Amino acid sequence: MSTGNPDDQFYREYILDHYKNPRNFGRLEHPDISHEEDNPLCGDVIGMDFRIKDGVIEDVRFHGRGCAISQASASLLTERIKGLPLEQAKQIAKADVLGELGIDISPARIKCALLSLKVLKVGAYGLADDEED
Amino acid sequence: MAARTFDVAAIRKDFPILETGIAYLDSANTSQRPRQVTGAMLEYFEKFNSNIHRAAYRIAEEATIRYEATREKVRSLINARSTKEIIYTRGTTEAINLVAYSWGRKNLQRGDLIVLTILDHHSNIVPWQILAAERGAKIEFVDIDDKGELRQDQYADLLKRGPKLVAFNVVSNALGTINPARAMVAAAKRAGATVLVDGAQSTPHQPVDVQELGCDFYAFSGHKMLGPTGAGILYGRRELLEAMDPFMSGGDMIKTVRVDGTTYHDLPWKFEAGTQAIAEVIGLGAAVDYLNGLGMDAVRAHELEITEYAYEALSEVEGLTVYGPPPSRRAGVISFALAGIHPHDLATIADRDQVCLRAGHHCAMPLMTRLGVPATARASFYIYTQKDEVDRLVGSIKEAQRIFA
Numbered sequence: 001m002s003t004g005n006p007d008d009q010f011y012r013e014y015i016l017d018h019y020k021n022p023r024n025f026g027r028l029e030h031p032d033i034s035h036e037e038d039n040p041l042c043g044d045v046i047g048m049d050f051r052i053k054d055g056v057i058e059d060v061r062f063h064g065r066g067c068a069i070s071q072a073s074a075s076l077l078t079e080r081i082k083g084l085p086l087e088q089a090k091q092i093a094k095a096d097v098l099g100e101l102g103i104d105i106s107p108a109r110i111k112c113a114l115l116s117l118k119v120l121k122v123g124a125y126g127l128a129d130d131e132e133d
Numbered sequence: 134m135a136a137r138t139f140d141v142a143a144i145r146k147d148f149p150i151l152e153t154g155i156a157y158l159d160s161a162n163t164s165q166r167p168r169q170v171t172g173a174m175l176e177y178f179e180k181f182n183s184n185i186h187r188a189a190y191r192i193a194e195e196a197t198i199r200y201e202a203t204r205e206k207v208r209s210l211i212n213a214r215s216t217k218e219i220i221y222t223r224g225t226t227e228a229i230n231l232v233a234y235s236w237g238r239k240n241l242q243r244g245d246l247i248v249l250t251i252l253d254h255h256s257n258i259v260p261w262q263i264l265a266a267e268r269g270a271k272i273e274f275v276d277i278d279d280k281g282e283l284r285q286d287q288y289a290d291l292l293k294r295g296p297k298l299v300a301f302n303v304v305s306n307a308l309g310t311i312n313p314a315r316a317m318v319a320a321a322k323r324a325g326a327t328v329l330v331d332g333a334q335s336t337p338h339q340p341v342d343v344q345e346l347g348c349d350f351y352a353f354s355g356h357k358m359l360g361p362t363g364a365g366i367l368y369g370r371r372e373l374l375e376a377m378d379p380f381m382s383g384g385d386m387i388k389t390v391r392v393d394g395t396t397y398h399d400l401p402w403k404f405e406a407g408t409q410a411i412a413e414v415i416g417l418g419a420a421v422d423y424l425n426g427l428g429m430d431a432v433r434a435h436e437l438e439i440t441e442y443a444y445e446a447l448s449e450v451e452g453l454t455v456y457g458p459p460p461s462r463r464a465g466v467i468s469f470a471l472a473g474i475h476p477h478d479l480a481t482i483a484d485r486d487q488v489c490l491r492a493g494h495h496c497a498m499p500l501m502t503r504l505g506v507p508a509t510a511r512a513s514f515y516i517y518t519q520k521d522e523v524d525r526l527v528g529s530i531k532e533a534q535r536i537f538a
Contacts, residue, residue: 011482011537016536016537040498041493042476042477042493042508043493043494043501043507043508044507045507065507066477066507067475067476067477067478068475068537069477109477109481
């Protein structure tokens with residue numbers, strides 16, 4: 001449509017790339033930790049399998065279905081934490097995830113963007129669901 | 134009557150929000166409200182704001198008269214026998230909860246069967262699930278065929294099992310399917326069931342006659358039919374309502390309260406405890422007046438025209454799947470999916486074009502599961518919808534396809 005369409009800003013090339021070609025997508029055999037969360041509002045589901053060795057996230061895979069924001073966010077997060085010591089991964093905050101997406105997210109879509117972080121936190125750290133907020 | 138004088142341009146002038154440039158395609162969620170409705174509410178606040186049924190001064194009498202006047206307007210709209218059968222609630226959800234609580238707890242026994250349908254909204258599922266769990270009753274769902282229409286053969290089979298209660302909607306909020314409500318009520322009555330009909334998506338869009346329909350209870354919301362949020366209706370057959378205990382209790386629903394006991398107020402006030410949503414009920418009355426001014430047959434005719442146009446336009450889009458029956462058997466609701474594009478992404482892109490589109494499960498998760506989708510995009514229409522708004526939606530869809538190509 002018009003030039004400088006905000007959609008092009010929102011759905012940046014690398015977000016669309018992560019959506020269409022997700023990194024670390026699939027399942028791990030015999031994961032040390034496996035956890036899944038959904039967003040009942042929109043039916044999005046993301047699950048993650050982790051292989052942990054000597055306190056380091058040796059491997060991670062994610063699966064699920066959902067919108068471009070939730071899937072790209074999960075793909076970016078797996079890239080970020082693969083090979084990272086758990087202690088360091090624990091420091092990842094909501095702002096880091098949103099910052100990495102690099103776009104303005106409306107309140108209605110924040111849950112999409114943060115679904116994968118919720119999976120990471122609740123699954124890998126055993127935090128209770130309500131502690132995550 | 135005013136069959137061919139339906140003037141959308143004139144109607145739109147009554148809805149200031151439409152001047153902001155939005156294409157509002159989410160009326161099945163909640164409708165917009167015309168100046169006549171907000172004006173009636175404002176008049177109450179500014180000229181006779183006071184509590185009803187209590188005070189002896191003039192403005193309180195005025196408030197009471199206007200509040201009660203809505204009851205007659207609603208009675209006439211749905212052709213109930215008496216205003217005693219018109220109970221104000223917050224909306225469809227509260228109306229169904231009232232029946233589940235007051236009628237259900239008194240009449241449902243262990244092992245009784247409740248028949249619902251896979252097209253039902255959560256508000257017509259969850260109250261029955263809670264009741265069934267409490268009473269040890271059983272719930273069965275009527276399935277749909279591949280056109281999104283209820284399987285009447287299966288319904289007939291379930292009725293043979295002698296259900297105590299049958300509850301279903303006239304129109305599916307998620308697919309727009311118009312169910313053969315009259316025939317379904319008649320069959321359920323022959324089987325000896327009590328019947329609740331969810332009219333949330335039908336009352337705003339087509340003529341309703343509860344006597345002709347023959348149901349025991351009929352529930353709907355004001356906010357989907359030009360009224361404000363917070364005011365809805367439960368219609369119940371008088372004999373049933375008389376025999377039921379109150380739902381909420383407290384002030385205004387009593388005749389006398391003594392320390393050793395209480396006698397309840399007559400119908401309909403027995404079910405209206407506490408200070409009511411006075412302004413909202415007055416607003417609902419103005420909404421009914423507005424719809425009567427148009428004529429419900431004309432409302433349906435306009436929506437059918439828009440729905441046929443939209444159905445055709447959307448069906449021509451490559452990679453787009455429309456769920457549900459053809460326009461002649463559906464209300465002004467079109468649910469669809471786009472290959473490779475999640476409904477939420479489409480809704481976000483449409484929003485940038487000021488097109489208000491619903492994306493999600495539409496409070497019908499059992500139906501989404503049945504269809505095998507997590508969510509759909511949904512466009513829904515009303516009296517103010519124009520074809521160029523449908524065109525804008527198609528434009529947003531093509532833009533989304535360009536971005537995601």
